[in-house]
Amino acid sequence: MTSLLEKTKSTMPISSYLHLHPKVRLRALLALPMTWLVGVYIISLFLLLITAFWFIDPFTSRVRPGFTLENFVSIFTVPAYLSTSIRTLLIALGVTALCIVLAIPLGIYMAKIARPWVRNLLAVLITLPLWAGYLVKLLAMRLTFTENGFINWLLDPIGISGPGFGIPVVVLTLTYLWFPYMALPVFTAIRQIPNNLFDASADLGQKAWPTIFRVVLPLITPAIIAGSVFTFSLSLGDYLAARFVGGSTQMIGSIIAANINLNPPVAAAFSMVPIAFVVMYLLVARRTGSLERM
Amino acid sequence: MAGIESGHNLLNEGTTPLTSGVSIRGLSKSFGSVEAVSGVNLDIPQGEFFSMLGPSGSGKTTVLRMIAGFEAASAGSIFLNGQDVTDQAPFDREVNTVFQDYALFPHMSIQENVEFGLRAKKISKEERAAKATEAIEQVKLGHLSDRLPHQLSGGQRQRIALARALVLRPKLLLLDEPLGALDKQLREEMQVELKTIQRESKITFIFVTHDQEEAMRMSDRIAVFNAGKIEQVGTPEEVYERPATSFVAGFLGSSNIIDANSASGLIGMQEMVNIRPERIKLVASSETLGSDEQGVQATIKDTAFLGANTLFILDVNGITMIATRVNEELPGETKGFVVGDRVLAKWKKSHVTSIPK
Numbered sequence: 063m064t065s066l067l068e069k070t071k072s073t074m075p076i077s078s079y080l081h082l083h084p085k086v087r088l089r090a091l092l093a094l095p096m097t098w099l100v101g102v103y104i105i106s107l108f109l110l111l112i113t114a115f116w117f118i119d120p121f122t123s124r125v126r127p128g129f130t131l132e133n134f135v136s137i138f139t140v141p142a143y144l145s146t147s148i149r150t151l152l153i154a155l156g157v158t159a160l161c162i163v164l165a166i167p168l169g170i171y172m173a174k175i176a177r178p179w180v181r182n183l184l185a186v187l188i189t190l191p192l193w194a195g196y197l198v199k200l201l202a203m204r205l206t207f208t209e210n211g212f213i214n215w216l217l218d219p220i221g222i223s224g225p226g227f228g229i230p231v232v233v234l235t236l237t238y239l240w241f242p243y244m245a246l247p248v249f250t251a252i253r254q255i256p257n258n259l260f261d262a263s264a265d266l267g268q269k270a271w272p273t274i275f276r277v278v279l280p281l282i283t284p285a286i287i288a289g290s291v292f293t294f295s296l297s298l299g300d301y302l303a304a305r306f307v308g309g310s311t312q313m314i315g316s317i318i319a320a321n322i323n324l325n326p327p328v329a330a331a332f333s334m335v336p337i338a339f340v341v342m343y344l345l346v347a348r349r350t351g352s353l354e355r356m
Numbered sequence: 357m358a359g360i361e362s363g364h365n366l367l368n369e370g371t372t373p374l375t376s377g378v379s380i381r382g383l384s385k386s387f388g389s390v391e392a393v394s395g396v397n398l399d400i401p402q403g404e405f406f407s408m409l410g411p412s413g414s415g416k417t418t419v420l421r422m423i424a425g426f427e428a429a430s431a432g433s434i435f436l437n438g439q440d441v442t443d444q445a446p447f448d449r450e451v452n453t454v455f456q457d458y459a460l461f462p463h464m465s466i467q468e469n470v471e472f473g474l475r476a477k478k479i480s481k482e483e484r485a486a487k488a489t490e491a492i493e494q495v496k497l498g499h500l501s502d503r504l505p506h507q508l509s510g511g512q513r514q515r516i517a518l519a520r521a522l523v524l525r526p527k528l529l530l531l532d533e534p535l536g537a538l539d540k541q542l543r544e545e546m547q548v549e550l551k552t553i554q555r556e557s558k559i560t561f562i563f564v565t566h567d568q569e570e571a572m573r574m575s576d577r578i579a580v581f582n583a584g585k586i587e588q589v590g591t592p593e594e595v596y597e598r599p600a601t602s603f604v605a606g607f608l609g610s611s612n613i614i615d616a617n618s619a620s621g622l623i624g625m626q627e628m629v630n631i632r633p634e635r636i637k638l639v640a641s642s643e644t645l646g647s648d649e650q651g652v653q654a655t656i657k658d659t660a661f662l663g664a665n666t667l668f669i670l671d672v673n674g675i676t677m678i679a680t681r682v683n684e685e686l687p688g689e690t691k692g693f694v695v696g697d698r699v700l701a702k703w704k705k706s707h708v709t710s711i712p713k
Contacts, residue, residue, distance in 0.1 A: 256457075256459065258455050258456075258457065258459040259459055259461060261424070261426045261446070261453070261455070261459065262453070262455060262459035262460075262461070263461075263472075264425070264426070264445065264446035264447050265424060265425075265426075265446050265447075265451070265452055265453045265521075266447075266452070266472050266473030266476065266520070266521075266524070267447045267473055267476030267477065267524070268447060268472070268473075268475070268476050269445075269447055269476075272475070272476070276461075276472070276475075277461060280463045280464075281462070281463055
């Protein structure tokens with residue numbers, strides 16, 4: 063005779079087992095992402111760091127394991143290396159600043175003024191560059207700014223010529239490449255500012271500029287920092303822009319690319335420079351207190 | 357006090373605006389094809405506590421936003437102290453607003469919030485801080501001036517929003533349902549406090565609310581809004597006792613609105629009338645009426661005990677009426693009527709008010 067209290071057998075044994083064993087469930091959930099994160103992501107970064115302390119055997123020209131700070135010292139002692147690091151930093155800061163200056167008014171317009179269809183159209187236009195390949199966009203900028211290109215054709219009648227390939231065009235190109243990463247978070251953040259804060263600011267006697275500086279800017283700082291982590295670090299790591307539209311401009315990426323086969327330890331050491339810049343940038347951002355209010 | 361006298365008479369477009377106070381002439385606002393406000397005329401003399409009362413969507417908030425300058429008028433004019441400010445930006449108007457959800461700047465401390473408006477004026481940092489501190493003390497929150505708005509309760513935020521507006525010493529303060537988010541007890545405290553501040557500061561308050569009790573409790577005069585138009589302007593007594601329209605009669609308090617046809621059958625009056633439920637007395641159906649009284653035979657359909665009052669739903673020859681009785685005695689101490697009883701519902705003839713439309 064079967065007891066009425068006998069447990070009913072589940073029709074789904076695996077699901078029931080997982081339901082009863084939360085630890086197993088958790089391991090099953092994390093197995094794949096952790097393998098990837100630790101096995102590929104962390105280990106490769108770690109190997110890169112290790113390599114930066116190795117050196118090239120002068121006789122065989124082969125990489126030899128060991129420990130030397132020579133590669134890091136060279137960043138500061140070789141004048142071309144040092145100036146390239148500083149140039150890259152300034153280019154990345156310039157790109158970030160330009161993205162911010164463009165994104166704020168656009169974000170205010172899209173979030174608070176534009177009709178819904180205009181807003182959607184602009185959102186598509188902003189993300190449009192993300193749909194095209196990286197090289198396609200570089201080519202587009204190259205064609206625009208090349209010697210017989212569109213800009214010069216446009217400026218020729220008034221007797222001036224556009225900037226030739228060089229730092230300004232690198233900044234414009236990188237801004238073009240990374241602008242969506244700034245524009246979207248800034249737009250989203252502005253959209254979240256209640257309309258009545260704009261009303262309140264005007265009601266209390268403040269005109270448009272003070273309202274942007276005292277109300278909008280502090281409230282979207284977290285979004286600007288989030289966006290600038292992209293624009294700043296992607297600019298720091300880029301080298302194809304410098305190569306195709308930079309004329310003779312060298313960036314950190316150019317040095318890494320040049321050394322990748324020739325002297326991997328130097329390339330590895332140089333890879334730490336953008337990382338160090340980003341870490342410093344985040345520390346500065348944290349000091350302003352804006353990360354706490356994120 | 358010419359201002360106050362003209363305030364009662366000047367409700368027509370084209371007349372001279374008040375030299376001290378707010379005047380509105382033919383104000384309209386359309387959103388697309390929807391007319392939110394149409395042809396509003398108002399005169400609010402300086403120092404008055406004026407309420408704009410109406411259901412949601414009746415246009416009262418839109419009028420307030422046009423006075424503040426947040427919305428442009430589609431037609432008509434707004435005058436502040438005799439000056440046409442219709443086309444002025446909000447930051448040029450000496451008007452301040454307490455917003456429905458307070459609109460405190462979330463990234464600024466209480467002190468910074470209150471100082472914000474003072475920044476636009478060219479005054480020294482020390483004076484600014486002193487004035488803000490004083491305003492925060494005035495609303496009894498001096499100990500919280502370093503906090504951020506989200507660390508305050510709803511009632512405290514409300515007070516700060518008030519301090520932020522009052523610190524600028526406006527001639528006119530606009531309040532957009534400022535007490536809507538507070539619970540009942542806090543709301544009643546704030547009503548008293550607002551009224552006190554208004555009386556002492558002599559600032560004109562324009563108070564938007566959908567709560568008729570709140571409007572009656574606080575206001576010198578009330579404008580009752582419906583469908584973008586003002587139905588009636590008057591003191592709380594006027595709008596309650598002599599409602600100009602059936603909408604006003606129905607919106608303020610409970611009422612028994614009887615249309616002209618039924619009224620002629622019931623009480624021999626050829627017009628729409630209103631009898632307030634608290635003016636109707638229920639007595640045994642055999643009683644007789646005094647010479648100044650009217651009455652009808654009624655059947656009690658339902659009763660409800662409401663604490664201070666008891667509510668009776670009456671059936672009068674197919675017409676439903678309501679009557680309330682103040683519970684002066686404990687239940688059981690008086691003979692109560694029960695459902696199904698035949699009673700005489702009576703009232704004084706003078707308590708019947710005719711409603712023009």
